[in-house]
Structures are given as C-alpha cells and as structure tokens.
Amino acid sequence: MSAVTTRPVAVVTGGARRLGRHLCLSLAARGYDVVIVYRSSDDDARTLVQAIAATGRRARAVKVDVADKHAVAAAFAGIGAAEGRVDLLVNNVGNYNPQSVTALDPDVWDDTIAANLSGAYYCCYGALKLMPAGGHIINIGMAGLEGIRANTRGTDYYVSKTGLLVLTRALAAAYAPQQIRVNMVSPGQLENSVDLPPPEEISQWVPIGRSGTLDDIAQAVHYLLDAGYVTGQNLDVAGGYRL
Numbered sequence: 368m369s370a371v372t373t374r375p376v377a378v379v380t381g382g383a384r385r386l387g388r389h390l391c392l393s394l395a396a397r398g399y400d401v402v403i404v405y406r407s408s409d410d411d412a413r414t415l416v417q418a419i420a421a422t423g424r425r426a427r428a429v430k431v432d433v434a435d436k437h438a439v440a441a442a443f444a445g446i447g448a449a450e451g452r453v454d455l456l457v458n459n460v461g462n463y464n465p466q467s468v469t470a471l472d473p474d475v476w477d478d479t480i481a482a483n484l485s486g487a488y489y490c491c492y493g494a495l496k497l498m499p500a501g502g503h504i505i506n507i508g509m510a511g512l513e514g515i516r517a518n519t520r521g522t523d524y525y526v527s528k529t530g531l532l533v534l535t536r537a538l539a540a541a542y543a544p545q546q547i548r549v550n551m552v553s554p555g556q557l558e559n560s561v562d563l564p565p566p567e568e569i570s571q572w573v574p575i576g577r578s579g580t581l582d583d584i585a586q587a588v589h590y591l592l593d594a595g596y597v598t599g600q601n602l603d604v605a606g607g608y609r610l
C-alpha cells in the first residue's frame with residue numbers, strides 16, 4: 368500500500384500463517400485493508416498479500432518482532448504513514464512451548480511474556496494512536512482463563528494470556544469514552560493444536576465432541592465486530608473445553 372487509505376484497516380499480528388492467516392482473509396472479505404505483521408514466514412506473507420490483493424482489497428506485510436518495542440514503534444509509524452489509520456488490531460501472536468513449571472527455563476519464560484504479553488501491549492500502544500472512534504482491539508486468548516487455576520504445563524503461556532485478559536479489561540474501560548472497544552476471543556482445542564487429543568478421545572476433553580475450526584474463531588471475531596455495545600469481554604470459543 369503506498370497511499371493513505373479511506374477504507375477500514377485491520378492489523379493482524381502473527382498474520383502470515385495458521386489462525387492469523389485465516390483471520391486476515393476473512394477480514395479482507397469483510398472489507399478491510401490488511402496489514403499482516405509477521406516475524407519469519409516471508410513466503411507465506413508474500414502469498415497472503417497476493418491472495419488478498421486478488422480479492423480487490425489492499426494488503427501489506429510488515430516483518431517485525433513484536434517483542435521488540437522499538438521495532439513495533441517503527442512499524443506503527445510506518446502504518447501511520449502508509450495506511451494512516453488502524454480500525455482493528457488483532458493481537459494473535461501467542462507462542463506456546465509447553466514444559467513443566469518444575470523445569471521452566473527462564474529464557475523460555477522471558478520469550479513467552481515478551482512476545483505474548485509485552486508485544487501485545489506495544490502493538491496496542493502503537494495502534495491506539497492511529498485508531499478512530501469505532502475502532503476495536505481483539506486479543507486472542509486461551510479457553511478457561513476465568514478463575515485462576517493451576518496450569519503446571521505451559522505456565523508461562525497461561526500467565527501471558529491471563530495478563531492479556533487483564534490488559535483487555537483495563538484498555539476497554541479506559542478507551543470506552545472514545546468509542547474504542549477492546550475484547551478477547553479465546554480458542555480451546557483447535558484442529559491444528561499441538562496438544563490435540565486423538566479423535567476418539569476428543570469428547571473426554573471437549574464436551575461438544577470436536578476440535579475447533581479456524582472458522583469457529585473467525586465467526587467470534589466477526590460477532591464482536593458487529594456487537595457495538597460489547598466491550599471488555601472474553602469470549603471462549605471452545606466447545607465447552609475447560610469449563
């Protein structure tokens with residue numbers, strides 16, 4: 368994208384692959400121009416820009432490590448110059464490298480908190496400066512955040528997502544007078560989960576009896592986009608997982 372756009376602009380972090388890619392495509396289909404924030408998947412980012420362009424929307428891929436606050440600030444300065452606005456930010460980066468808390472490497476802890484929580488905040492900070500009334504931030508969480516539980520495997524991830532929920536609510540309360548909403552969508556066991564139980568065991572974990580699809584998550588994002596009076600909420604999209 369070379370000129371400031373008058374169309375709504377969505378910024379999706381971790382947007383080149385998997386859930387983020389699906390959200391980029393569905394947001395483009397809804398009418399957004401899309402800025403795809405990614406870290407290393409150059410080929411996926413390039414093909415996604417092409418796929419969105421083929422639908423008539425504009426797309427631009429921005430390579431940035433969201434854990435680097437200076438790089439994020441530069442990226443949003445670039446978005447200010449190129450697109451001129453951010454109507455929707457989806458904080459989709461959520462690194463999950465599960466290990467027992469009894470052996471949790473401090474470097475893994477630091478990396479998880481930096482990307483999943485601090486990185487999301489850096490992006491909120493950059494996006495909010497470019498966000499008009501009617502804008503929206505959607506943070507991607509994980510199912511079962513309500514009520515603090517012992518999560519002995521992936522504790523760093525759980526802490527990062529719990530912090531993201533706290534951030535969601537604080538920003539929702541603070542920015543509501545400016546007509547900016549902040550919500551969270553929390554997947555459970557998606558069909559591409561690294562932890563997915565075998566099909567014959569899925570109903571032991573997920574009461575509705577199947578894993579979630581990427582479209583299940585996109586539906587929830589689109590619901591929140593339509594639901595203009597909903598802010599500060601965390602929507603589990605998980606088929607009853609971790610109820």
Ligand SMILES: NC(=O)c1ccc[n+]([C@@H]2O[C@H](COP(=O)([O-])OP(=O)(O)OC[C@H]3O[C@@H](n4cnc5c(N)ncnc54)[C@H](OP(=O)(O)O)[C@@H]3O)[C@@H](O)[C@H]2O)c1
Pocket residue numbers: 380381382383384385386387404405406407408409431432433434458459460461462463482486507508509510553554555556557558559560561
């Ligand atoms: N999959 C599930 O079953 C599930 C369940 C519950 C919650 N969720 C949540 O749903 C979201 C998406 O999950 P996913 O499995 O699709 O994600 P993913 O494959 O783990 O990661 C998505 C992308 O995030 C990017 N990324 C990672 N660290 C980054 C950084 N520091 N800076 C910029 N980009 C970075 C990577 O981009 P590059 O490839 O360019 O490096 C990666 O492609 C996450 O928030 C996750 O916690 C997923």
